Amino acid sequence: MNRLPSILCSLALITIARSASSQSAAAHPTRATAPVTTGVSVGGFVDVGGLTLLAGDSAKAVLGRSTIPIVGVGGRFVWREHLFAEARVGRMRQTGQRIYQIDGERFPLGIPLTIRLVPAEVTAGYRFSARRHIRPFVGVGGGVVWYDEDSRFAEGDENARMAFGEYHVVGGGEIRVWKWISASGSVVFSSVPHAIGGGGISSDLGQTNLGGTSVRARVVIGR
Numbered sequence: 001m002n003r004l005p006s007i008l009c010s011l012a013l014i015t016i017a018r019s020a021s022s023q024s025a026a027a028h029p030t031r032a033t034a035p036v037t038t039g040v041s042v043g044g045f046v047d048v049g050g051l052t053l054l055a056g057d058s059a060k061a062v063l064g065r066s067t068i069p070i071v072g073v074g075g076r077f078v079w080r081e082h083l084f085a086e087a088r089v090g091r092m093r094q095t096g097q098r099i100y101q102i103d104g105e106r107f108p109l110g111i112p113l114t115i116r117l118v119p120a121e122v123t124a125g126y127r128f129s130a131r132r133h134i135r136p137f138v139g140v141g142g143g144v145v146w147y148d149e150d151s152r153f154a155e156g157d158e159n160a161r162m163a164f165g166e167y168h169v170v171g172g173g174e175i176r177v178w179k180w181i182s183a184s185g186s187v188v189f190s191s192v193p194h195a196i197g198g199g200g201i202s203s204d205l206g207q208t209n210l211g212g213t214s215v216r217a218r219v220v221i222g223r
Contacts, residue, residue, distance in 0.1 A: 041078045043222020047071070051092060051214040055196060055207035061106055062113060062201060063096035070214060076222070078127070084137070085124045092117040098151060101204045116148040119166060127174070134173045142167040145192050145210060164195040164210065174220070182220040189213050
């Protein structure tokens with residue numbers, strides 16, 4: 001019985017010590033370390049859009065429009081969520097007619113003319129941190145554009161099949177739709193100098209660049 005007060009006192013001191021320790025831990029929580037992404041992610045994509053050609057007057061004369069639809073597919077490599085590199089192959093196809101111009105007056109010849117553009121592009125760039133769920137990005141790159149021109153009744157070298165160097169800059173934004181799916185929109189300015197203008201309506205108009213400004217919507221599958 002004489003030891004009961006001592007035992008109770010000891011229990012009280014242990015309880016107080018534990019309570020003080022818990023309050024101290026609550027007052028000074030351990031700071032969580034943000035995870036650092038060091039890995040590499042890859043993905044594939046498909047995009048659609050429209051290209052407004054720098055040689056808009058020539059395109060409008062032959063094709064009836066200066067903006068033509070485009071589609072593309074490719075793959076992307078991302079390092080540490082910010083640096084990226086991608087490769088893309090696109091396709092554009094439009095049918096119009098041959099035009100003859102004399103003294104500034106144009107005469108449609110009624111001869112069907114099909115123009116195909118196949119750009120193969122490589123782009124490197126930087127993705128910024130997401131803001132309101134949208135991750136802005138910029139990039140630069142270059143590639144090759146294959147140009148085909150087919151016309152009925154054409155003879156010799158009247159049908160053109162050529163390849164030209166291309167360079168471009170791009171800017172846009174991407175948003176995560178689901179765990180493995182993202183959507184993005186971008187504006188691309190491309191230049192393909194000295195590609196046309198050797199003859200025909202483009203020569204008459206003094207237009208030589210086959211590049212332009214394109215707006216693209218893209219779906220990306222991958223992290």
